[in-house]
Amino acid sequence: MQHFKAVKGHSMASFFSLDGSHLYCARLIFRTDAGFAERWPSIHRALNPVEICHALQKNNLGIGAFALEARALAQRRRYEKYLQSKLASEFWGGARGQGMDRLLQALQRISFSHRGAKWSILDVGAAKYEGPDRCHAADLAILLGCNTSSMTIHALEPLEAQLVRTRRMAEQQLRRELKLTRRKASQCILWHQIAASNVTGVARMRGQSNQASLSTAIPESTSSPDYQEDQRHQRQSPHFVGTQRLDEFVHETNLGPVLFLKIDTEGHDLEVLQGARSLLDNGLVAVIVFEVAGQMNQDFFQIHKEDGFPRPDVAARLKGQLAEPNLRSIVKWLQPLGYESFLLGSRSLIPLSFSWWDSSYEVCISRAEIPCWYDVLAILMDNGAGFGTSLPQIRQPIFEAFEPVL
Secondary structure, eight states: OGGGGGTTTOOHHHHHTGGGOOOOOTTOOOOOOTTHHHHOOOHHHHTOHHHHHHHHHHTTOHHHHHHHHHHHHHHHHHHHHHHHHHIIIIITTGGGGHHHHHHHHHHHHHHHHTTTOOEEEEEESOOOOSTTOOOHHHHHHHHTTTOTTTEEEEEEOSOHHHHHHHHHHHHHHHHHHHOOOHHHHTTSSEEEOOEEOSSSEEEEOBSSGGGOBOOTTSOSSOOOTTTHHHHHHHHHSOOEEEEEOHHHHHHHHTOOOEEEEEEOOSSOHHHHHHTTHHHHHTTOEEEEEEEEETTSSHHHHHHHTTTSSOOHHHHHTOOSSOOSSOHHHHHHHHGGGTEEEEEEOSSOEEEOSGGGOOGGGOHHHHTTTSOSEEEEEEEEOSOOTTTGGGHHHHHHHHHHTSOOOO
16 A cells, blocks of 8 residues: 555545546555556556556456456446436537636636746637637636736637637727736737648638638538528638648747647637647647537538538438547547547536547437537646646646536
């Protein structure tokens, strides 16, 4: 037992529940060599019961492995049951903003405990539209008190009119809530008229306002009410926007490590991630939120967008492999880059990576009666070059912000 004190002073109970895995093993008593704790895999192993058990078995801990695997499988069933019962009320629609509120408040705590870290925040698709839609760059600027000396916030939006409108609204909000001068409020966020993508150049934008998208899954001819007017306009005057890879953008603007990357591009989110590949490869992005949307692939579009309402009957007729990208394919794409992913709920997180995955989690198909609109949280697992020993202090407040599924 005393060997576990070598792991940053954590008790055996907290050791197995680090970073919100909720695999409580305080009652497991076993013997191990002094070096085992130091060699213990990072949290992505703690979210993979099979690999945990292999690690235990290699140290002659078969009984402990069996108990831990049984507990992990029971936890997985609880996650599955919870999501099925709470999908519409706690996860759909970006968790109505409540899950993001929890995350942003955790980021506030992280920022305050790492003053002088020279990190950055990227809000891709930053425009605020009608209804409950928000500009998260503005939300963070307010939470951080417009502290540009330790955290720079960059907002990217390709549509000029939406960028100008959102910037004006954000600066008014900053002046009102932080009692700032007009000049100071204008310095809290750096605004860029750019469409993030996997290629630097130009691309055709489809749709208007909050449905505007670079997604290639939108058919040239569609009856979708979100794109019919755009379809008529595009025949006369196609709308092209400038695109840039995020790794190039970060290099050109000389940004520090990215604490938070938020992506909301109506189905183009994987391409944005692909354009940040060198950043992800080098552990220079700690936390990501991306969106699963009806424009993400051709199958989702036919089910959720083509007729202007969800068509579960179309989903039921799907044969063969689901079109990509989809939730599962993006989660798998992020795994070897060192990220574990979760469905972001208003109260809780549902783990998606490694053996936690269940086919029912492809919710835009399995629950096709609900419009396809969900947020996914991805967190760096191992010490990245940009965060080093600070990564555990980044991860822990985020998991603590959400309630466990028990």
